[in-house]
Amino acid sequence: MIRTILWALGILAVLLVFQTTLLSYVVFFGVKADVMLIVFVVLAIQNGSFASQIVGFVLGFALDAVTVSPLGYHTFLFSLAGYLFGLGSGKVYFDPLVMPALLGLLATLYITVGGLLVNTVFRLGQPLSAYVHMGLVVQLVLNVLLAPLVFWLYGWLKEKFQDPRRGFGG
């Protein structure tokens, strides 16, 4: 369990750095694809709620620490996201295209709507236009298109590097 969490955190930490540096150059109509969010969802589906909410908490905290958002904002959202998306572990059949795209759509909507709710409930003072704007459509399209690719890449890497043998007795 701990190993799973650490692996997930390691991957997401690297992505976090890349998301704020390298991927800053990959912009479509002023919007960046949220690779880290999609990978987080992939990992959550893979690892289940328990591990994912811990990963979400730590990742959210890290995000809060490195962005100007109020401390707790991302922590709240990603903890809950880890839990919610982790519920789908073992219950969802993954085809190569539709389900990943749907998860990409749901993740983007969740972050937007969830962020809006947190902002409203805790009176963080961000205007509605900070969440609902034309860029959101581009963001949705980008994430929907990107999600199948990320899911496929994750599956390929897993198949390539993971030892197929399992421990005996438990």
Place this chain on the structure above:
Amino acid sequence: MSPAGSPLRQLANRYRRGLILAIFLVVSSLFILFNGTPGVAKPQEIGLSIFGFFQGIISGTVHTAGEFGSSVVDLTDLQSRYQKASALVKKYEGDERTLVQLREENRRLREQLGFHQALPYFNVPVEIIGRDPSKVYSTLIVNKGYLDGIRKNLPVVATQNGVTGLVGKVNEVGLTSSVVQPILDANLFIAARVENTRHEGLVTGLGNNQEVLSMSYVKKEAQSEIHAGDLIVTAGIDSLYPADLLIGRVKTLTVKQYQTSLDIELEPILDFSRLEYVNILRSEP
């Protein structure tokens, strides 16, 4: 393990997932609620410092890679520009040569225009478009002919360095070009006189394109009055050439005992090898 603890632990184990989520959410909410409160630690400062280190590495790498890439692109671009610039320089060198030639031509044309307007006779400016290929004859071919009003035997003059002199006469006329017989030709004779003493004589060329003229039939008595450097002009008595057009300068003076006249060698006033434009004089506009 106490008996009372067992059901609680069981309950906790059963709802472990939800419990942890609840704790996380509560903690997150507390973070939000106490965000910015004085005395509460600000993890952003620490987080940014740590995160900034990694960001710096990635950004630096990307920046270096980008600079390398752009350097390669720049170098390629530079090479391309260099080649274009070299081609341009060659072109400009050619253009410059053309410009110099055009300036020179312009200067000559202006000079010619000035001469054309300053001449006290009706005249047609023409360009020399050819010279006789043989050495025996030294005719000049000009670019205007019968259609431009050029007629046979019309006098031809030119100006060089501000000095106007006689070139020769029109010998043949075509529709659009003419042949000029220069004073260097041995078959052309011009009635002339020494400008200051007014002694008359007959000037002719020596042929073979030699830029030397000969003046004969000048009375022997004039020997003491004519000196090297004296100007020779047209006499104007044969009605072919206007009077007082410069022909040349006295170069040498020869007196032969058995002759009754002087042999005077003249240097033409014009440098025929540099002639490009001449004017054909007409009696009417």
